Amino acid sequence: AQSVTQPDIHITVSEGASLELRCNYSYGATPYLFWYVQSPGQGLQLLLKYFSGDTLVQGIKGFEAEFKRSQSSFNLRKPSVHWSDAAEYFCAVGGYSSASKIIFGSGTRLSIRP
Amino acid sequence: DVKVTQSSRYLVKRTGEKVFLECVQDMDHENMFWYRQDPGLGLRLIYFSYDVKMKEKGDIPEGYSVSREKKERFSLILESASTNQTSMYLCASSLGQGATEETQYFGPGTRLLVL
Numbered sequence A: 001a002q003s004v005t006q007p008d009i010h011i012t013v014s015e016g017a018s019l020e021l022r023c024n025y026s027y028g029a030t031p032y033l034f035w036y037v038q039s040p041g042q043g044l045q046l047l048l049k050y051f052s053g054d055t056l057v058q059g060i061k062g063f064e065a066e067f068k069r070s071q072s073s074f075n076l077r078k079p080s081v082h083w084s085d086a087a088e089y090f091c092a093v094g095g096y097s098s099a100s101k102i103i104f105g106s107g108t109r110l111s112i113r114p
Numbered sequence B: 001d002v003k004v005t006q007s008s009r010y011l012v013k014r015t016g017e018k019v020f021l022e023c024v025q026d027m028d029h030e031n032m033f034w035y036r037q038d039p040g041l042g043l044r045l046i047y048f049s050y051d052v053k054m055k056e057k058g059d060i061p062e063g064y065s066v067s068r069e070k071k072e073r074f075s076l077i078l079e080s081a082s083t084n085q086t087s088m089y090l091c092a093s094s095l096g097q098g099a100t101e102e103t104q105y106f107g108p109g110t111r112l113l114v115l
Helices: none
Strands: A003-005 A010-014 A019-021 A024-026 A032-038 A044-050 A056-058 A064-068 A073-078 A087-094 A108-113 B004-006 B010-013 B019-025 B031-038 B042-051 B054-057 B065-070 B073-078 B087-094 B110-114
Touching: A003 A087, A010 A019, A019 A108, A024 A073, A032 A064, A032 A073, A044 A056, A044 A064, A044 A073, A073 A087, B004 B087, B010 B019, B019 B031, B019 B087, B019 B110, B031 B073, B042 B065, B042 B073, B054 B065, B073 B087
Parallel strands: A010 A108, B010 B110
Antiparallel strands: A003 A024, A019 A073, A032 A044, A032 A087, A056 A064, A064 A073, A087 A108, B004 B019, B019 B073, B031 B042, B031 B087, B042 B054, B065 B073, B087 B110
């Protein structure tokens, strides 16, 4: 069965510190992988996506993610967080189909310590 | 830029009322989706539509229906609202048209409270 696991419900990091949010997926074929961010009271904004090629993907706002097929992981990283990065982050997996549904993880809430 | 708009940011309704949530996208996307978002559960797909007048059930369709009379508009209907439908509702759209990569673009969400 297709699934996405985000093992960390809530993470707090200090401003300026590095960040890694974990994501593991289960998918029967080569997946598309996404990270979305949701600021309080807002919809979801796409941070980055992987669908082929280089396994290290660069996104907006200084984020990057690395696809590791052997570990079924797609962890999100940022070298130095800013207070404005406080939000909820969702990992998602989809497939190669024109009517493909995307499966979302349960989210990781990120708080920033001043 | 893709723009997905939802008719209301906040709604308060009473149990038993019929509720309409409207979503409009301006990028000629074929696919449109309705999700509900609850703490700790992430996003769960209610219904999606891959063409005008076409719809398919998602993971939690019970208590909901949808309508897509025009390509740009996708409506979610709660025939008789119940308190367990209090939630954040998110609409999304994606290109479709046989595209192999299906990024979804989201609206700002409607927070519905059913009393």
